[in-house]
Amino acid sequence: MARDTYLKKVLGDECFGRVQRTRVVMVGAGGIGCELLKDLLLTGYGEIHIVDLDTVTLSNLNRQFLFRKKDIDKSKSLTIAKAVQSFNYFGAKLVPHHGNIMDTNQFPLTWWSQFSYVYNALDNLEARRYVNKMCLFLKKPLMESGTTGFEGQIQPIYPYYSECFDCQAKVTPKTFPVCTIRSTPSLPVHCITWAKEFLFHQLFDESEISSMNNEEQIRNETDDVQEKENLAKEANELIDLRNQIKGLDGSAFIESLVVKIFQADIERLLLIDTLWKSRRKPIPLNFNALSTELQQLLHAKNNIISTDTKVWSVLENLFVLYKSGVALQSRLKSGKESFVSFDKDDDDTLNFVVAAANLRSSIFGIPLMSKFDIKEIAGNIIPAIATTNAIISGFSSLNGTKFFKHDYEQTGSVDFSPIVKESSTVFISIKPNKYITAASLVSPNESCPSSSLLSRGIMNLTNQELQENTLRWLVDELVKKYGYEDGDLSIIVGKSRLVYDVDFDDNIDSSLSELSGFEDGDLVLIQDENDELENLELYITVVNEPTTEKLPNIQLREKKAIKEKNEDEQGDSTIENNTNQDGTTMVIIEDEEDTDLVMIAEPASKKRRIAGEEYM
Amino acid sequence: MSLCKTRLQEERKQWRKDHPFGFFAKPCKAPDGSLDLTQWTAGIPGKAGTLWEDAVYPITISFPEEYPSKPPKVKFPANFYHPNVYPSGTICLSILNEEQDWRPAITLKQIVLGIQELLDTPNPDSPAQEPAWKAFSKDRTMYDKKVKEQAKRYVNAG
Numbered sequence: 001m002a003r004d005t006y007l008k009k010v011l012g013d014e015c016f017g018r019v020q021r022t023r024v025v026m027v028g029a030g031g032i033g034c035e036l037l038k039d040l041l042l043t044g045y046g047e048i049h050i051v052d053l054d055t056v057t058l059s060n061l062n063r064q065f066l067f068r069k070k071d072i073d074k075s076k077s078l079t080i081a082k083a084v085q086s087f088n089y090f091g092a093k094l095v096p097h098h099g100n101i102m103d104t105n106q107f108p109l110t111w112w113s114q115f116s117y118v119y120n121a122l123d124n125l126e127a128r129r130y131v132n133k134m135c136l137f138l139k140k141p142l143m144e145s146g147t148t149g150f151e152g153q154i155q156p157i158y159p160y161y162s163e164c165f166d167c168q169a170k171v172t173p174k175t176f177p178v179c180t181i182r183s184t185p186s187l188p189v190h191c192i193t194w195a196k197e198f199l200f201h202q203l204f205d206e207s208e209i210s211s212m213n214n215e216e217q218i219r220n221e222t223d224d225v226q227e228k229e230n231l232a233k234e235a236n237e238l239i240d241l242r243n244q245i246k247g248l249d250g251s252a253f254i255e256s257l258v259v260k261i262f263q264a265d266i267e268r269l270l271l272i273d274t275l276w277k278s279r280r281k282p283i284p285l286n287f288n289a290l291s292t293e294l295q296q297l298l299h300a301k302n303n304i305i306s307t308d309t310k311v312w313s314v315l316e317n318l319f320v321l322y323k324s325g326v327a328l329q330s331r332l333k334s335g336k337e338s339f340v341s342f343d344k345d346d347d348d349t350l351n352f353v354v355a356a357a358n359l360r361s362s363i364f365g366i367p368l369m370s371k372f373d374i375k376e377i378a379g380n381i382i383p384a385i386a387t388t389n390a391i392i393s394g395f396s397s398l399n400g401t402k403f404f405k406h407d408y409e410q411t412g413s414v415d416f417s418p419i420v421k422e423s424s425t426v427f428i429s430i431k432p433n434k435y436i437t438a439a440s441l442v443s444p445n446e447s448c449p450s451s452s453l454l455s456r457g458i459m460n461l462t463n464q465e466l467q468e469n470t471l472r473w474l475v476d477e478l479v480k481k482y483g484y485e486d487g488d489l490s491i492i493v494g495k496s497r498l499v500y501d502v503d504f505d506d507n508i509d510s511s512l513s514e515l516s517g518f519e520d521g522d523l524v525l526i527q528d529e530n531d532e533l534e535n536l537e538l539y540i541t542v543v544n545e546p547t548t549e550k551l552p553n554i555q556l557r558e559k560k561a562i563k564e565k566n567e568d569e570q571g572d573s574t575i576e577n578n579t580n581q582d583g584t585t586m587v588i589i590e591d592e593e594d595t596d597l598v599m600i601a602e603p604a605s606k607k608r609r610i611a612g613e614e615y616m
Numbered sequence: 617m618s619l620c621k622t623r624l625q626e627e628r629k630q631w632r633k634d635h636p637f638g639f640f641a642k643p644c645k646a647p648d649g650s651l652d653l654t655q656w657t658a659g660i661p662g663k664a665g666t667l668w669e670d671a672v673y674p675i676t677i678s679f680p681e682e683y684p685s686k687p688p689k690v691k692f693p694a695n696f697y698h699p700n701v702y703p704s705g706t707i708c709l710s711i712l713n714e715e716q717d718w719r720p721a722i723t724l725k726q727i728v729l730g731i732q733e734l735l736d737t738p739n740p741d742s743p744a745q746e747p748a749w750k751a752f753s754k755d756r757t758m759y760d761k762k763v764k765e766q767a768k769r770y771v772n773a774g
């Protein structure tokens with residue numbers, strides 16, 4: 001049987017034909033990328049470009065199955081393109097690019113415009129936001145995907161017709177004051193930061209000075225003389241202990257460590273009354289009371305350390321601290337390593353931090369956490385699970401093919417309303433209640449900075465034009481072309497540098513090339529200060545020959561009109577959702593007794609659908 | 617990122633149209649001649665009839681990339697005399713604290729008015745420096761004297 005028999009059956013001849021003739025790009029060749037490229041290749045895409053700036057490292061090999069030990073230090077994109085050749089059954093043309101996707105020299109807007117579909121397989125926010133923006137510029141469909149441990153999601157993005165990547169706010173990590181970490185923790189993350197950045201760092205790492213022992217910062221945050229003295233004393237004693245590590249035997253080292261940090265330091269902290277006026281007082285660890293039980297545990301055969309997702313008891317944490325502390329001590333004693341740095345994949349270091357963080361939490365009445373959860377926080381990096389990546393990649397490629405059921409490429413249409421109705425976002429979570437959820441796509445968020453009240457286009461200028469034309473010329477051209485009332489507009493370049501508004505015309509006679517922010521690939525934001533016209537974002541492209549259309553030929557819409565239109569449309573879609581509810585949200589749960597997937601529709605519906613129909 | 621810059625220009629526009637009497641606020645000029653919308657200097661006048669009157673106190677306001685999800689950092693000059701100002705000049709005010717009362721809707725105008733209010737009504741429960749806090753809670757005459765001395769130094773500011 002021919003290899004494409006099933007593909008044709010599943011996709012239909014027409015759709016499969018389009019897939020075979022098309023050119024797509026996959027951005028990122030890591031955890032998701034390795035799975036996704038396999039899927040894209042076996043779906044039959046004609047030409048696949050692969051972009052990644054990284055090289056293969058040892059820690060990739062446990063889940064990025066297209067890489068082998070011999071590939072370490074080689075370019076991911078070049079390696080992955082070679083690795084899949086053995087099953088390139090449909091003869092896809094693979095074009096790897098080793099580089100940063102945000103590099104406008106290597107990947108200018110014209111490069112992007114050759115693709116009919118963009119697959120993201122990225123692991124960082126900045127690059128995701130950038131690709132999202134390029135797709136908005138060119139109105140290219142984008143499949144966004146991501147995983148976090150046992151959870152993952154895909155989001156098909158049809159520019160201006162469905163939510164873009166920026167429509168939903170993303171959570172950013174918070175930073176904590178040193179004194180909260182050192183004296184008055186109230187959250188698990190405070191104790192984890194203390195264990196990793198202060199305790200571990202001061203005891204085992206290269207430099208004795210950690211950011212958590214920064215005198216100036218401590219001085220700035222607290223003027224409590226007692227607290228300051230206390231913090232200095234704590235740190236000095238720890239350094240003394242560090243200096244003795246090689247001389248002490250294992251149990252003596254651990255015992256002095258535990259008694260110091262979980263008993264004496266806490267008792268001293270309790271003496272500072274001002275700290276505990278409105279806080280719960282910490283309760284020092286009673287090492288003597290636990291030592292008999294600890295000895296028993298040490299003599300018994302115990303593999304508590306390998307239970308990642310269980311929350312250990314205080315005694316178990318003490319046991320793990322003992323084991324990992326002794327292991328780290330002997331690594332330093334052996335002389336092979338002169339210091340040990342924290343690495344989430346180095347189990348001795350992770351165990352030590354997990355146990356120390358939990359013991360401190362127990363003292364301050366803070367909930368303890370599992371090793372798995374602490375690893376995620378301490379590593380500042382999301383643990384990668386191969387299974388989740390594989391499932392998400394499957395949904396990503398499967399959902400992406402829906403686009404090719406339509407003839408967008410031939411017609412050049414960017415009216416995505418039909419495809420938006422057929423697509424869905426998918427969320428999966430394989431822990432602890434196994435389920436898959438799909439939801440229909442939602443219209444762009446009205447207050448989204450990237451996709452609402454904004455038009456985009458390209459400004460084509462030659463180098464000579466950039467040198468000859470002044471900012472005044474640009475302002476005049478913008479007013480002429482788009483009709484800003486009273487010329488009341490502002491121009492912002494780069495991240496947040498204002499070059500012009502009615503109250504700031506210092507640069508008006510400078511040429512564009514004199515001002516920074518008008519180079520090839522730069523983005524320029526124009527806003528109507530009267531708030532009537534929508535915002536305009538220009539992508540600067542340096543061309544060789546002067547063009548007649550320097551500014552994009554678009555008509556800026558009135559903000560008021562867009563808002564009214566959005567309100568109307570929202571009214572419509574609510575009604576539609578109500579009448580069509582049984583198809584909009586689906587949940588798949590794994591039956592406890594039977595490992596087959598059972599699908600239920602939510603809310604309860606009359607019709608049952610099979611997975612194939614819903615997700616193709 | 618995009619939200620940050622549209623919002624900052626909006627703050628600039630609103631400030632230009634309308635700002636409280638006696639205050640000033642403007643973005644700093646970057647070396648390339650543009651205005652850096654993330655770095656501002658501003659002046660807070662002391663309220664009439666208080667120890668702080670007849671002076672304008674300078675502050676710097678830095679907006680992080682995550683603004684307005686995260687609050688700006690606002691500072692007086694180092695060693696500014698006030699119970700709720702850290703020795704570094706950083707102002708301890710709940711509306712400027714991400715974990716407390718900061719909300720993305722808080723405007724520049726509300727921030728500077730909040731700081732003006734704080735000048736004469738310090739919060740004794742969140743001491744940020746020892747000299748002013750001790751004097752404020754134990755030796756009011758000394759506190760008043762120091763505040764007035766400081767006011768004289770900022771008479772011509774702004």
Ligand SMILES: [Zn+2]
Binds near residue numbers: 166168444448452
């Ligand atoms: Zn959006």
